[in-house]
Amino acid sequence: MHRNRGRMERSRLAQLRAKKHWSLQHAAVLLEVDITTLNRWEHGKASPRQYNIEKLCEVYGCSEGELGLLHEMSTVEVPVAPPLFDITNESQSFLANDLTMRLLPLAFVPLSYQNTQREVTKLLEEHTMNSDPITRREAVRRLATLPIAMLKLNALTPTLGHPPEAVLTQCTTGIIACWHLRKGKELHLASSAVSAYIPTLKEIVTTSTQHRKNAADLLVQCYLLKSTLMRHVESSNDAIACARLAETYSEVAEDPVLQVLSIRTLASTHYYANHWGPALRAAEKAEYVQGKAKGIPPIVKSYVYAGLATYQAQHGQREALTSLKHAHTAFFAQTVDNDTPIWIDHNLANLLLNDGTTHFHLGMFKKALDSFDQVKSTPTRSTLIGVEAVISQVLAEVSRDDEPRDMDFCIILWQQGMKEALALQSEQRFIEAVQAYTAMRAAWPGEARINALREGIAHW
Numbered sequence: 001m002h003r004n005r006g007r008m009e010r011s012r013l014a015q016l017r018a019k020k021h022w023s024l025q026h027a028a029v030l031l032e033v034d035i036t037t038l039n040r041w042e043h044g045k046a047s048p049r050q051y052n053i054e055k056l057c058e059v060y061g062c063s064e065g066e067l068g069l070l071h072e073m074s075t076v077e078v079p080v081a082p083p084l085f086d087i088t089n090e091s092q093s094f095l096a097n098d099l100t101m102r103l104l105p106l107a108f109v110p111l112s113y114q115n116t117q118r119e120v121t122k123l124l125e126e127h128t129m130n131s132d133p134i135t136r137r138e139a140v141r142r143l144a145t146l147p148i149a150m151l152k153l154n155a156l157t158p159t160l161g162h163p164p165e166a167v168l169t170q171c172t173t174g175i176i177a178c179w180h181l182r183k184g185k186e187l188h189l190a191s192s193a194v195s196a197y198i199p200t201l202k203e204i205v206t207t208s209t210q211h212r213k214n215a216a217d218l219l220v221q222c223y224l225l226k227s228t229l230m231r232h233v234e235s236s237n238d239a240i241a242c243a244r245l246a247e248t249y250s251e252v253a254e255d256p257v258l259q260v261l262s263i264r265t266l267a268s269t270h271y272y273a274n275h276w277g278p279a280l281r282a283a284e285k286a287e288y289v290q291g292k293a294k295g296i297p298p299i300v301k302s303y304v305y306a307g308l309a310t311y312q313a314q315h316g317q318r319e320a321l322t323s324l325k326h327a328h329t330a331f332f333a334q335t336v337d338n339d340t341p342i343w344i345d346h347n348l349a350n351l352l353l354n355d356g357t358t359h360f361h362l363g364m365f366k367k368a369l370d371s372f373d374q375v376k377s378t379p380t381r382s383t384l385i386g387v388e389a390v391i392s393q394v395l396a397e398v399s400r401d402d403e404p405r406d407m408d409f410c411i412i413l414w415q416q417g418m419k420e421a422l423a424l425q426s427e428q429r430f431i432e433a434v435q436a437y438t439a440m441r442a443a444w445p446g447e448a449r450i451n452a453l454r455e456g457i458a459h460w
Helices: 002-020 024-031 035-042 050-060 070-075 090-097 099-107 113-130 133-151 164-183 187-207 212-233 236-253 256-272 276-292 298-314 320-331 348-361 365-376 383-399 407-424 427-443 448-456
Strands: none
Touching: 002 024, 002 035, 002 050, 024 035, 024 050, 099 113, 099 133, 099 164, 113 133, 113 164, 133 164, 133 187, 164 187, 164 212, 187 212, 212 236, 212 256, 212 427, 236 256, 256 276, 256 298, 276 298, 298 320, 298 348, 320 348, 348 365, 348 383, 365 383, 383 407, 383 427, 407 427, 407 448, 427 448
């Protein structure tokens, strides 16, 4: 009775959102929460905390009573799944509450990718609200390396002797964990772990008719993730090779969304390698392929148009602003309430980053600075995007000619960006920070405070 009443009342959140004509994605951005979190609130699967309730009232322009949460907060417990254990002693209590032990069963239960991602995200968010981030990070590290420990997977040769179902199930949870690691500062571990999955997944594609497509699907995700990581932990050439392999296996998987994402990722790897012609051509191909395919989600279209805008602007093409408009329109048209796959590596922070970069390349430095600044206050930003936005702000400030450049502003931001680049041990971010330092020296030649920053440039 209480559970049903809670869900009926909680649906008022969805009604308030519909009244504003907002998509789930747009409302989540305004509320400064993940889209998955808002979706669970609206469906009565999780309960907002007091500071979330205050934000809901502010954004929707209503009272707490109008949210339909007051009665539930005082009389109804938050609905939870039945406990896995009958908690009667200390050991059972540990098993039921330790994050690692709650995540591990997902690696042994064959669920769909979407359901696995949903459960992993749910457990991580619940833990984040109630415990420290260090424990969360350690649990994700264990989940990412579990297939290596249990199945003896390695990056050199395929590991035979395990049922394909077991390999696919454990690699699914492992890949999801690696995407979560990439959002933080665990770039090297994520790259190493996902590399170990690849040879065995390739073997399944080659030898198993039944599991060929599923294995190819996971391989594409492995290569998409590796491509985004390679330019930080290895080289741009490796990143390009991985993006091309992702495109190859997306055809085996027969998934047009993965194919579009693979081509868009190839464009990105070319851009960061300063291969500007190939970057634009790949972005144009991604736009063409998505236009011919059916069922491409708006968020993927936004990702494609955002990249196309950046690469067009780098070539001085004013139609970049039209592509950027398409990117924004598609992003806020995302109305699907289901969880977005974690391998669709695009969110508001990435959209704003491309917005800033597009305006930067077109010489519209004030607008670029505004967009880069917004990235820093976007909760969905990854550490990598946050650092890139900070360094890009320095370059935009140094380049502007509409008003005097702010040297103190640049020094503070550059120190922050270089510190984070070194903490990440990201080759790409380190190179970008060095380029920003060179630009600062050119802007303020002979300035002692700028020259002193050289001491902070120390490659690991």
